[in-house]
Amino acid sequence: MVRNKRNSGSVIILSVIVIVLVAGFFMYKSGVFGGKEKQKITVYSIFQEEEARKILDKFKAETGIDYDILRLPSGEAVSRIQNEMSNPQADFLMGGPADSHQVLKEAGSLEAYVSPNASDIADNMKDKEGHWTGFYLNPVAIGINENRWKEKYGDAPYPQSFKELTDPKFKGEIGMSDPATSGTAYTAVASLAQVWGDDEMLNYMKELLPNLKERPKSGIEPIQKAAKGEYTIGITFLGDQLKIKYQGNPITSIVPEAAGYEVGALSIVKNGPNTEAAKKLMDYMLTKEPGEIYTQSAYAVSVKDSVPIPEGGIDIKSTNYNSSYDLLKAAAQRKELQSALKDLK
Amino acid sequence: MMKEKKGIGESIKRLFKDPSSLVLVLTSFIFLGLFVIYPLIVVVFSSGFDSWGTFFSKPRYSKALLNTIVSSSLSAITATTVGFIYAYAINYSNIKGKKFFRFIAFIPLLAPSVMSGLAFLLLFGRGGMISQWLYSNFNFELDLYGLPGLWIVQTISYFPLAYMTITGVLRAISPNLEIAAQNLGARGFKLFRTITLKLALPGVINAFLLVAINCFADFGNPKLIGGNYSLLAVEIYGEIINNEPGLASVMGIILVIPALLVFWLQNKVLSKGSYQTVSGKPVSGLKRITTSKKTDAMLFTFNSLISLFIIMMFGITILFAFTKNFGRDNAFTLDHIRKVVFSSSSPAVMNSLVLSLVSAVLAVAFALVLAYIIVRKPFPGKKLLDFSAVLPIALPGTFVGLALIVTFSKGPIILQGSAALIVIAMLLKQMPVGYRGLTAAFKQVDKSIEEAATNLGANSRKTLTTVVFPMLQKTVVANFVYAFMKNMNTLSTIIFLITPKWVVAAVSIFNYAETGTYYWAAAVAVGLMGATLGTLGIIKLIFRSKVKIFDF
Numbered sequence: 001m002v003r004n005k006r007n008s009g010s011v012i013i014l015s016v017i018v019i020v021l022v023a024g025f026f027m028y029k030s031g032v033f034g035g036k037e038k039q040k041i042t043v044y045s046i047f048q049e050e051e052a053r054k055i056l057d058k059f060k061a062e063t064g065i066d067y068d069i070l071r072l073p074s075g076e077a078v079s080r081i082q083n084e085m086s087n088p089q090a091d092f093l094m095g096g097p098a099d100s101h102q103v104l105k106e107a108g109s110l111e112a113y114v115s116p117n118a119s120d121i122a123d124n125m126k127d128k129e130g131h132w133t134g135f136y137l138n139p140v141a142i143g144i145n146e147n148r149w150k151e152k153y154g155d156a157p158y159p160q161s162f163k164e165l166t167d168p169k170f171k172g173e174i175g176m177s178d179p180a181t182s183g184t185a186y187t188a189v190a191s192l193a194q195v196w197g198d199d200e201m202l203n204y205m206k207e208l209l210p211n212l213k214e215r216p217k218s219g220i221e222p223i224q225k226a227a228k229g230e231y232t233i234g235i236t237f238l239g240d241q242l243k244i245k246y247q248g249n250p251i252t253s254i255v256p257e258a259a260g261y262e263v264g265a266l267s268i269v270k271n272g273p274n275t276e277a278a279k280k281l282m283d284y285m286l287t288k289e290p291g292e293i294y295t296q297s298a299y300a301v302s303v304k305d306s307v308p309i310p311e312g313g314i315d316i317k318s319t320n321y322n323s324s325y326d327l328l329k330a331a332a333q334r335k336e337l338q339s340a341l342k343d344l345k
Numbered sequence: 346m347m348k349e350k351k352g353i354g355e356s357i358k359r360l361f362k363d364p365s366s367l368v369l370v371l372t373s374f375i376f377l378g379l380f381v382i383y384p385l386i387v388v389v390f391s392s393g394f395d396s397w398g399t400f401f402s403k404p405r406y407s408k409a410l411l412n413t414i415v416s417s418s419l420s421a422i423t424a425t426t427v428g429f430i431y432a433y434a435i436n437y438s439n440i441k442g443k444k445f446f447r448f449i450a451f452i453p454l455l456a457p458s459v460m461s462g463l464a465f466l467l468l469f470g471r472g473g474m475i476s477q478w479l480y481s482n483f484n485f486e487l488d489l490y491g492l493p494g495l496w497i498v499q500t501i502s503y504f505p506l507a508y509m510t511i512t513g514v515l516r517a518i519s520p521n522l523e524i525a526a527q528n529l530g531a532r533g534f535k536l537f538r539t540i541t542l543k544l545a546l547p548g549v550i551n552a553f554l555l556v557a558i559n560c561f562a563d564f565g566n567p568k569l570i571g572g573n574y575s576l577l578a579v580e581i582y583g584e585i586i587n588n589e590p591g592l593a594s595v596m597g598i599i600l601v602i603p604a605l606l607v608f609w610l611q612n613k614v615l616s617k618g619s620y621q622t623v624s625g626k627p628v629s630g631l632k633r634i635t636t637s638k639k640t641d642a643m644l645f646t647f648n649s650l651i652s653l654f655i656i657m658m659f660g661i662t663i664l665f666a667f668t669k670n671f672g673r674d675n676a677f678t679l680d681h682i683r684k685v686v687f688s689s690s691s692p693a694v695m696n697s698l699v700l701s702l703v704s705a706v707l708a709v710a711f712a713l714v715l716a717y718i719i720v721r722k723p724f725p726g727k728k729l730l731d732f733s734a735v736l737p738i739a740l741p742g743t744f745v746g747l748a749l750i751v752t753f754s755k756g757p758i759i760l761q762g763s764a765a766l767i768v769i770a771m772l773l774k775q776m777p778v779g780y781r782g783l784t785a786a787f788k789q790v791d792k793s794i795e796e797a798a799t800n801l802g803a804n805s806r807k808t809l810t811t812v813v814f815p816m817l818q819k820t821v822v823a824n825f826v827y828a829f830m831k832n833m834n835t836l837s838t839i840i841f842l843i844t845p846k847w848v849v850a851a852v853s854i855f856n857y858a859e860t861g862t863y864y865w866a867a868a869v870a871v872g873l874m875g876a877t878l879g880t881l882g883i884i885k886l887i888f889r890s891k892v893k894i895f896d897f
Binding site (some may be wrong): 043 | 471472482486571585586588684689691692699703754759761762764777779843844845846854857860861862865883887
């Protein structure tokens with residue numbers, strides 16, 4: 001393009017260099033160099049990327065398998081994997097509620113693999129055929145802003161059960177996301193329905209409604225707002241409450257009787273580019289170290305007893321949480337319950 | 346020379362005698378047909394009646410539409426005002442530090458607009474530096490999420506665009522007119538209002554429309570700081586995630602309508618009503634009448650405040666990139682940069698650089714081919730080709746990305762998951778700019794010069810390479826630089842097209858900022874700016890005075 005004598009030489013040399021570098025980069029990307037020893041695994045992560053990278057860096061140091069990672073919200077991860085079924089881009093889906101993995105299983109997008117390291121995980125926290133395997137638990141909890149509680153209710157004891165929250169004195173003091181749209185709130189009510197029966201749960205929600213200050217879309221918002229003092233009580237997952245507490249907010253968390261929980265899961269994408277490596281990663285994820293890395297940063301509880309409760313975390317076994325919560329049943333009922341919930345008001 | 350013959354049959358016949366031109370024409374038609382026209386048709390058809398019904402029956406979407414109109418109008422008004430004052434101060438006043446102010450207005454162009462959003466969060470978000478300071482000192486809680494924050498951020502990130510557009514217009518105003526007005530007794534504000542502002546008005550309106558369209562389709566900032574204030578581009582993203590391409594297409598089309606309207610306005614109305622003259626160079630010897638001392642002081646304060654704000658935004662980003670966790674642990678560290686910029690597992694910045702270069706080269710090359718055949722070669726369907734070449738400029742980035750993903754993830758041609766789609770999307774957005782510039786440049790190269798070369802014995806290839814291309818060199822390089830910078834910073838165009846292998850820096854910044862991993866977002870932003878600056882530096886070293894970079 002450029003025919004100016006003074007710099008045409010340098011331009012040509014430079015363009016050659018650039019073309020070689022670019023071509024080399026593309027070849028490197030498609031794995032032409034390094035052969036098979038330098039394997040790569042592609043991960044969709046619903047975890048925060050920082051935690052996922054911490055774990056994957058350790059995995060890389062141990063096995064020599066490098067990684068590409070893309071963090072996505074769970075809904076996007078599900079639709080991406082489904083859309084890519086004819087030409088899967090990823091090998092491994094890390095994190096996200098087990099319901100999402102179940103959706104993928106039913107769509108036929110997941111590879112069945114029962115890791116030898118999964119034997120000590122309770123049956124209701126993994127898929128029987130190994131399409132997905134649980135990784136952590138996060139129960140629903142009542143989060144209370146201690147300062148605002150003191151202003152409003154003085155020395156009264158904190159509510160220990162869901163039923164106490166219908167007390168009229170809490171009018172406008174509770175935040176809970178909308179169970180018709182938020183996975184967090186849906187987990188809470190689905191568990192209540194399993195323990196109490198559908199009708200009693202609906203009655204309870206009807207009584208609770210006047211006390212709710214708002215029903216935001218996102219699951220974490222109620223505790224953020226309670227922490228800021230916009231209201232006293234926020235119903236969210238425990239891990240979110242603890243995180244906000246350790247950011248310096250006066251929050252007390254109570255896991256009441258019949259509290260449901262989220263199971264964060266792992267799964268292998270069917271026909272991914274490197275399924276062998278994905279199986280290795282699955283085995284590795286179910287060892288102690290990744291469990292510790294994750295639970296420590298998210299204040300969640302591992303599905304495995306061998307992984308200690310993180311510092312500052314709450315052992316849910318010490319609470320009254322609904323240990324028999326059946327997430328598959330909850331998923332199956334979802335449409336029906338949510339439409340019944342929409343009729344309340 | 347050959348006698349020119351007219352008529353479609355004749356032009357086709359001539360085209361067939363010239364196979365290389367035929368190949369160029371056919372390739373252009375196929376490429377634009379496949380990547381501009383075909384996706385448009387697919388989008389229009391995949392937005393079924395049901396989806397239109399859903400869109401208009403659910404208040405959620407009409408609210409998003411209303412919000413989008415309100416926020417982009419507000420942002421466009423303020424960005425244009427700020428841009429105008431800033432440009433006026435630089436071109437009309439006697440203030441000091443004009444070079445510095447020009448430099449400041451250039452900085453935001455180095456980073457994606459979502460970086461302004463990130464910096465804003467770091468300063469004014471929950472736990473942001475200034476919010477915390479206000480809270481601890483005055484017990485004042487700053488909550489700017491939603492419309493106020495979005496308004497501020499879009500104003501800051503788009504005022505340079507308004508500034509540049511308006512500067513061009515202000516410079517073209519001949520001082521004669523102002524001096525004449527002054528001789529007739531107009532002074533101070535009256536002079537400004539009746540002459541300067543009036544002459545600049547078409548440019549100001551143009552700037553307003555440009556900014557409004559950009560805000561209208563902006564995705565990153567609304568998602569980051571919009572909070573519960575929902576906007577159309579964000580809703581589209583949500584529907585793509587929900588696997589509702591129909592609804593997404595409906596909203597995409599709604600997004601396109603005002604953009605096309607503006608495009609049409611610019612072409613028809615503004616070009617006619619413009620007071621600019623082509624030879625609008627200031628007459629030598631005449632000095633522009635400038636502002637009074639009092640006005641100077643005000644303008645200087647204004648520009649300094651804006652500059653301070655921009656410096657703060659970039660400063661805090663750099664601080665976050667190079668400290669462990671700024672505000673909590675201020676220890677210097679290169680860890681973040683090492684982890685997210687120079688790591689084989691985190692190639693986002695490298696990806697951006699490579700894809701942007703490849704796409705910019707292709708965009709300019711294609712623009713050159715198009716401009717050449719459109720200006721010089723007769724063939725049927727010229728109008729159509731010209732139209733589809735310019736059309737993408739009017740389409741919001743979100744829409745281009747949406748159309749490509751909807752079209753090429755299913756159906757006969759599947760390109761989803763490859764870097765090709767990203768390159769094509771960037772190319773489509775930048776090629777029309779180069780095409781417009783190069784068409785104008787081609788037209789300026791008089792045909793007689795080429796004919797002279799032919800008469801002296803040069804064949805058509807030699808004429809092109811030794812006569813025409815050197816004359817176009819400046820335009821080519823300028824367009825390449827522009828396309829490259831835009832590619833490096835694009836987010837909304839490619840957000841749907843990202844694959845795990847080809848994550849680009851702007852998307853990383855957005856993702857890290859959204860999940861609160863601020864130091865990584867900042868580190869990627871710094872890496873991206875470094876890569877852009879480095880590349881521009883190399884280009885400047887090669888072309889020296891031929892290319893206008895870093896000339897403040």
